Amino acid sequence: MSKTSYLTLDKMTLAYGDAVAVPELELAVEKGELIALLGPSGCGKTTTMRAIAGLLPVKSGRVVLDGVDITRVAANKRAVGLMFQSYALFPHLTVYENVAFGLRLKGMRGSELDAKVRAGLTSVGLAQFADRKPAELSGGQQQRVALARSMVMEPKVLLLDEPLSNLDARLRLDMRTELQRVQKDTGVTMIFVTHDQAEALSLADRIVVMKSGRIEQIGTPEDIYNRPVSAFVADFVGFENIFPLEAGKLKTSAGLVPLSQPLSDQTPSAAGLAWRPRMVTLGSGPFRGTVRGTSFAGHTREYLLDSVLGEIKAEVDASEPVHAIGTEVAFDLEADRAAPLSRFN
Amino acid sequence: MIARTLFIPVVLLLVLTFLIGPFLIIVAASFSAGETLAFPPQGFSLQWIFKVFTVDSFRASFATSMLLAVGGTAAALLLGIPASYALSRYTLPGAEIVRTVVSAPIIVPGIIVGLALLRYIVVPMQASMTLILFLAHTALVLPYAVRVVSASLENLRSDIEEAAVLLGSSRLGAFFRVVLPNIRGGILSAFILGFVTSFNQVPLSLFLSAPGVRTLPVDMMAYMEIVFDPSVAALSSLLAFLSIGIVFAAERFLGFSRYV
Known part of the structure; x- marks a missing residue:
């Protein structure tokens, strides 16, 4: 100071x-x-x-x-x-x-x-x-x-x-x-x-x-x-998908889930990772989610998915193909798009 | 069906008759040309109206009552405004006790207070009757002062005081510069309400009289026991019109009923 x-x-x-x-x-x-x-x-x-x-x-x-x-x-x-x-x-x-x-x-x-x-x-x-x-x-x-x-x-x-x-x-x-x-x-x-x-x-x-x-x-x-x-800060500024990290894996209510790609060098000490809905890749990836809800928001479309990771919020361009409620969709949380959190509280 | 439509107007008429009827009778009686208080009045004259002003004891007791009403209400406000302010702005230990004590004079019958003051203060302590009357009327008016002033303080946001302080005013200065001007209407309303309450008070003052020290309503009762002429009716009418005038002026200029 x-x-x-x-x-x-x-x-x-x-x-x-x-x-x-x-x-x-x-x-x-x-x-x-x-x-x-x-x-x-x-x-x-x-x-x-x-x-x-x-x-x-x-x-x-x-x-x-x-x-x-x-x-x-x-x-x-x-x-x-x-x-x-x-x-x-x-x-x-x-x-x-x-x-x-x-x-x-x-x-x-x-x-x-x-x-x-x-x-x-x-x-x-x-x-x-x-x-x-x-x-x-x-x-x-x-x-x-x-x-x-x-x-x-x-x-x-x-x-x-x-x-x-x-x-x-x-x-x-x-x-x-x-x-x-x-x-x-x-x-x-x-x-x-x-x-x-x-x-x-x-x-x-x-x-x-x-x-x-x-x-x-x-x-x-x-x-x-x-x-x-x-x-806390991530949640406050709109990161809706926030997970603690343990041994390089996401800690969810269903246990430790490995990420699709290894953690980058910048994030080895991260206590958690956070993704905005816009940062979620929808349509491809190792995870499967069931569409529970979707809403049109002008330029974009928002999805609420139930998955092994828990509840995931995703937001994609409105021009992308629409996934109907109840259908299963592939998604990914890519480590290099995430915001690494140094504290998880 | 007809019975139901008539019911409400009839009740209304009866209520109004009971409320205003006696007053109209008194007013009519005060214009009587006769020698006794009677209704219907015998003839028409203004002699009793004029006579009121010539009775010495009325003049003295009117002065006493005015002094008590003005002085007692002013004293009640001097106590009541800071009390209301403290009660509304701070969470004080014992605030509920203060509120209860302050409103006690409304709950305890005046005649009991009057008798108690006579028996335990005036007689044993040889206290001045005017002083005791003054204290009694101050206490009598205090609940009204606190209640009305509190109501207008509740309507005033406390952050304007903080704003005044941040603009360089002291806490006390903020009270006089921004609180007092904004509760002026409430204070005037409290004053009028207190004045009327004190001026018309009989039970409290009944025991508290000494040679030459008597409030006007008590003096009127004493007068009637000796002389049964229409001058008391005339005086009553004058006082009633005075009260009505004050209340109407207050409502007209201050929106009196907002605070009561």
Whole structure:
């Protein structure tokens, strides 16, 4: 871990009462990075975010931001912004006053304040809504107000709680673009929390996959998507066929099953292998499966097979010949197409 | 079939008659030209309405009642708002006990509380009657204050406080800047409800009177025992219209019924 990282979580332990939620978390974030904390609910990602914001006390360890230990610094003195999942706009204040709220507390007044608030609203395209109340705006507009309200404070780190999950598909793309633009324009370090792998993959520079309060894997979206280190990460990013390895064979409920080809040199130490449905070879190979279900998915067709290996999910081009339910079909899980897992948990 | 269609309107009419009938009789009686409280009224005059304002004891007890209603409700809110906030935002040990204690004055009959206060506080401790009345009315109004304010706190998401803190506000500052303005309607509603409850309270105040210290409803009862003229009816009408006016204004401007 580099000592010069912009934000460092050093053996940070978080607890609710005596129940430790996040033990000794180590994370280093560089200035201007866009980090996703990804994991299922209860994995500690939101807890971690709240601790960085100062809303949850750190039990032990340190949080260092921009060279300053902020572990014991109060939330209102941290220069950390948070965009809440619910946006948390102040309902009694106008859009203008919502954005001005933090600036007024800083003692900013008059034309300086006005210029800053107007600029903030303009940057999110809401200048004409300054006098509206939050309830008079759509969800997407409210979120942009929340973004402007955080950004005018020029935070060192902006935290975002599930920034895209309340939006419909079209607004999702808008907001994603918006966040990337803000990040590029201001160079602010962003950390967002999500349970949606697609959201993390599309937005983040680096993804931190969390499980039960621990970091499972840190990597670029490509790393996480193509090279998951564990069965948990593989499952989370859509590898549906995951097997532990024992003595070079797949361990299934029906015993050890040899692979069709020897393991490559890169994977002798692998604890398991994982295949996406797209990586399953259908129509040839040493294994036999019975088609239990099939569904058309546009460009592709998905199959659910019952086999000696257990349940196999396969996905092939829709132009391939269709295998009817109940028929037997040959398939293969080729070792060199699989993602080797270094941990099987 | 006809019996069934008539049933509901008839019941409705009876209920309304029982609820509003006495009130109409009192109002009619207060415009009487006669010397005694009677219905139907004898003739029409406004003399009893005017007389109300000339009775010294009414003026004094009206002042007492106003002081109790305004002061007691304000005190109940000063206690009740922080209590509601703590109950709704934190999981406190003994929260259920606090809730029960706070709502006790609704459950325990006022006359028992009044007698107990007289017997065990006023007499042995020689406490000031005004002070005891004030405390009793504060306790009386507290359950309403907590209930109404809690209802409006429940409607307010707690993350706006965290948002305020992250924008640089202190916890206390966040309460005054974003919580209080958003529960203003609930607080005003609680105030009106408390005011009306306190002002119209008889049983609690019945035993708690001293020379020159009496609430208006108790004073009216005492007055009627001596003088049986329509001025009490006139005063009742005036008070009833005052209450109705307050409640209508509250409903009109604040959406009062949302909080009760």
